[in-house]
Structures are given as C-alpha cells and as structure tokens.
Amino acid sequence: MNKEWNPGTICIQGGYTPKAGEPRVLPIFQSTTYKYDDPDYLEEVFNLKAAGHLYSRISNPTVAALEEKFAMLEGGVGAVATASGQSAVLYSILNLCSVGDHIISASTLYGGTINLFTVNLKKMGIEVDFVDPEASVEEILSKAKENTKLIYGETIGNPGLNVLDFDKFSTVAKKLDVPFIVDNTVGTPYLCNVFEHGVNISVHSTTKYSDGHAQAIGGIIVDGGNFNWDNGKNLELVEPDPSYHGIKYVEEFKDAAYITKLRVTLLRDLGACQSPFNAYLTNLGLETLHLRMDRHCENALQLAKWLSNHPKVNWVNYPGLEGDPQYDRSQKYLKKGSSGLLTFGIKGGIEEAKNFTKALKLVALVVTLGDTRSSILHPATTTHNQLSEQEQRTSGVTPDLLRVSVGVEDIRDIIKDFEEGFKSI
Known part of the structure; x- marks a missing residue:
C-alpha cells in the first residue's frame, strides 16, 4: 500500500x-x-x-x-x-x-x-x-x-x-x-x-x-x-x-x-x-469523505453569507466566513475548508427558534451532525440542556443559538427552506 x-x-x-x-x-x-x-x-x-x-x-x-x-x-x-x-x-x-x-x-x-x-x-x-x-x-x-x-x-x-x-x-x-x-x-x-x-x-x-x-x-x-x-x-x-x-x-x-x-x-x-x-x-x-467535505464546506459558506444579510438573524458564526472572528485561524489550520457546521442567533430567542424549526420541511430537527442531509438543532434545550446557563455560555451556547449541520443537497433548496422558515416568525 x-x-x-x-x-x-x-x-x-x-x-x-x-x-x-x-x-x-x-x-x-x-x-x-x-x-x-x-x-x-x-x-x-x-x-x-x-x-x-x-x-x-x-x-x-x-x-x-x-x-x-x-x-x-x-x-x-x-x-x-x-x-x-x-x-x-x-x-x-x-x-x-x-x-x-x-x-x-x-x-x-x-x-x-x-x-x-x-x-x-x-x-x-x-x-x-x-x-x-x-x-x-x-x-x-x-x-x-x-x-x-x-x-x-x-x-x-x-x-x-x-x-x-x-x-x-x-x-x-x-x-x-x-x-x-x-x-x-x-x-x-x-x-x-x-x-x-x-x-x-x-x-x-x-x-x-x-x-x-x-x-x-x-x-x-x-x-x-x-x-x-x-x-x-x-x-x-x-x-x-x-x-x-x-x-x-x-x-x-x-x-x-x-x-x-x-x-x-x-x-x-x-x-x-x-x-x-x-x-x-x-x-x-470514508470512501467519499473527500468529495462530501468539499460540498459541505461550499454549502455552509453560501448559507452563512445568505444568513448574514437576513433581517431576522442577530448574528452568524462560520469560521470560513470572511470577517468571522475565527476566519484567520481557519485559514491557517483548515486550508481545505471550514467544515459543514454553522450557528446563528435568531431574533426572538428560544420560542422563535422552536417556531422556525417547526416550519422547516427539508432541513430536519435531528440530534446529530455531519450527515449528507441538512439538519438543525437548538443546543440550549438539547445537547447542552444538562448544563447550567453559565456553563452553556462558557461552552459557546446562547439561548438564541441554532446549530445547522449543512448537508450536500442543492444549496438553492436549503436556502429556500430557510426562507419559508423565517416567514413563520
């Protein structure tokens, strides 16, 4: 070999x-x-x-x-x-x-x-x-x-x-x-x-x-x-x-x-x-890891750019997004791409985060990440629910935070699904 x-x-x-x-x-x-x-x-x-x-x-x-x-x-x-x-x-x-x-x-x-x-x-x-x-x-x-x-x-x-x-x-x-x-x-x-x-x-x-x-x-x-x-x-x-x-x-x-x-x-x-x-x-x-990761990174960056300009979004975190606090470090250590995870703060906090999630049709509410299929999660009430609010904030979780695992579908369909979700809040 x-x-x-x-x-x-x-x-x-x-x-x-x-x-x-x-x-x-x-x-x-x-x-x-x-x-x-x-x-x-x-x-x-x-x-x-x-x-x-x-x-x-x-x-x-x-x-x-x-x-x-x-x-x-x-x-x-x-x-x-x-x-x-x-x-x-x-x-x-x-x-x-x-x-x-x-x-x-x-x-x-x-x-x-x-x-x-x-x-x-x-x-x-x-x-x-x-x-x-x-x-x-x-x-x-x-x-x-x-x-x-x-x-x-x-x-x-x-x-x-x-x-x-x-x-x-x-x-x-x-x-x-x-x-x-x-x-x-x-x-x-x-x-x-x-x-x-x-x-x-x-x-x-x-x-x-x-x-x-x-x-x-x-x-x-x-x-x-x-x-x-x-x-x-x-x-x-x-x-x-x-x-x-x-x-x-x-x-x-x-x-x-x-x-x-x-x-x-x-x-x-x-x-x-x-x-x-x-x-x-x-x-x-693993046989398709290299192909999938290129698409995950490409889709995540496009979605992050789109969310950055949305009036119902407080903020967006994606290390590959120019202007992100982690951008320079991402360019140093992640030269092929910044992976497929992004987070954003939705206006209205926990209740609107739940309403937004319910309205999505393509992007599913799933307790995982890294799937070919796009998914979304509210960490404060799920994966980090066992932590105190202070522990949540220390680990990077805020009440308005939604975590998106951006899949490898056509990015136009992902954005369209998000557009429909935002109409519900």
Missing part, C-alpha cells in the same frame, strides 16, 4: 489490499472468533509476539481495515476503533489517567464531553480544569499541577465553532511535557491533519462526517507516534504490566506503545469495541 497517496486516494483504497482471487471490496468479517492450527503460534499471539486476531472484542479484520485507513489518513502509527465517539474520548484519557490525576481542557467542547469530564471522570478521581481557549499560554500554564497528565481540546468547538489555536496549546503541552489530545470530529482527517500541528493523539466520533450517512455509531483513537512516553510521567507505559505477562509497552512497541496498551488493556477489559458491520458501513462512508 502506497504511503504517499493523497487523502482522496487513501479514503477510497487505504486500509484494505485484496490478494489474487479475494473480494475487491472490504468484506464484513462477522465472526466473534478465529481458527488456529498451531497452539504454539496462538500462544505467541496471546503474548503479543505474533500477529493475529484473538477475539473480535480486541480486533477484527473488518475493523482493522478501518483502523489502518484512519491511521493512513492522519499519518499516525496506529488506531483503535470503538463503539462510539464517547468511548473513544474516554479511552484516550483512561489510557493515561487514573485516580488522583489531572487534565487541562479547553472549555468549548461538545456537551456530552463536558458532562463526561465534570461528572464521570470526577467519580473516577480524575480532576479536569477548563480554560478559555483564547486564554494566554501563561494563563493556561497557571492551571497546571504536578499530576497534570494531558491537554485536551476540539479542532472546531461544537457548537461554539471556535477554531483551536493549535500552536498555543501544543506549546503548553510541550512546556508541561504532556501529550496533547484533540477531538478532530468536526475538522475531519480530510480538512485538518492535527499531527502536523503538534497534536499527539486524535479522537473522532466516526458517527459524524466519517460515516456521513447517519447509519453507524462509532469512534476511533489515532496515535501520532510522536510523543516520548518514557519521560517519567507515564509509568504504566514504561514499567512491566502485571495484567499482560509483565510486558513493557514502550520497550516492546516503541512509537506505538500508547495505542497498543489501549487495545490490549482497555478494549480487552472494558469492551466498547466497534462492531464489524458498523466498521464496514463507516469504511463505505
């Missing part, structure tokens, strides 16, 4: 190379287990001394092809697919943190991630300090503690749509000598290669743009292979693991130590693996 392929070619052909007489298209290996002829070889597989699939909770050929394709797209050394984006976020952190550890995170995150950090990580004894993503290096460093294990952020905040200042956050991570983890779901591996901007681990909800058809729940963690784990702060990666024959991950797997440990401990013990069928569907979606 050619490692110098461009992203569009990797989307289509990466991860699976059939041999003579094998299926041209990646098959679904819908099997929980695998047959071996030699017990000594199987023992080597269990000892991580030989390649092979033990059990589909840990690895599966269809899932492995998806993982390889993702690693190729982002230039990582390996990937682990999970049952959902939430499990990907959780595993990326639990692979490094345990009771008594500390994280610094940008405050502008998806509501489910904020809830994970403030409620369930807290129950696990892991403390999270949130920082304004526009804070200075010094302000962010002031949150650091001796037990700080990582820096966390999102490429494009959901739904605040702030573009992460990678240079600043990677500078903080380097000063603290801790890994930098970024959720690149909205950025996608096509629009933004986070490892080129100082990130060490990326996570995705593959449910969104990667699948692109709202058919398969999933997540993935990609290891950039670009962090020195043998720095005295990540002993579980360096010292013998008693749960796995005393193996030393850094010594045995070098740059792929992080992702190997995640697979053979967290996936093994906690079990939130991606199903072969969902991996198959996600792989099909």
